[in-house]
Amino acid sequence: MSVAAITETRQYLTFKLDEEIFAVDVAKVREILEFTTITKVPQTPGFMRGVINLRGSVVPVMDMRLKFGMPVTEKTVNTCIIVVEVNHEGETIIIGALADSVQEVFELEPEQIEPAPRIGTKLNTEFILGMGKHDGQFIMILDIDRTFTSDEIATAGVVAGEAA
Incomplete structure (x- = not known):
């Protein structure tokens, strides 16, 4: 999905990883x-x-800090697991995303979201849906369906299936 595909106001849940703020639909x-x-x-x-x-269901948990090349998430009073639905090849996979803290839910108008910056050819930014601005701060809006590769999703599915 691209920023152009966002045609109506949507609500986003924001969460922190280190000092950065990310959002997911x-x-x-x-x-x-x-x-x-x-x-x-x-x-x-x-x-x-x-x-x-x-x-009763086995849910794989991904450390979002490690996924994005940051230091490992340390357990604090605010550390949480955001349980998300990821669409993968027509199937819905449930994944837990470990985050430092959850911030808030707010609405963004389509015009408040800019396309993700293109940072050369070596860096994959396909998982960033766009950049939103809220309270004077940039927020990276994730396309959660593209945050994990097919191999990563397959590994998560196998782990959840085997551990059950």
Whole structure:
């Protein structure tokens, strides 16, 4: 999806990773959980912290800081898991996204969102839907369906299936 595809006002949930603020379409968010015990799964990518039990379902948890090349997320009173729905090849995959803290939900008009900056050819910014501005601050709006590669989603699906 591109910024041009955003034609109506949408609500976004903002969250912090380090000092940066990111946002995801509220329609993709199932729930927000307090930090809980994450069971490690061997031989998974470094940013995949493990799995949690969510009312009997196994949900893979991805450390969004590690995914974006930041230091590992440290557990604090504000650390949380944002449970999101990711569309992958026509299937909905449930993933937990570990974040430093959740900020707020607010609306952005299409004209308040600018396309993601093009930063050379080596850096993949496909997962950034656009840049929003709220309260004088830039917010990176994620296209959660493109944040993880097919291989990463496949690994998450296998881990959730095997651990069940």
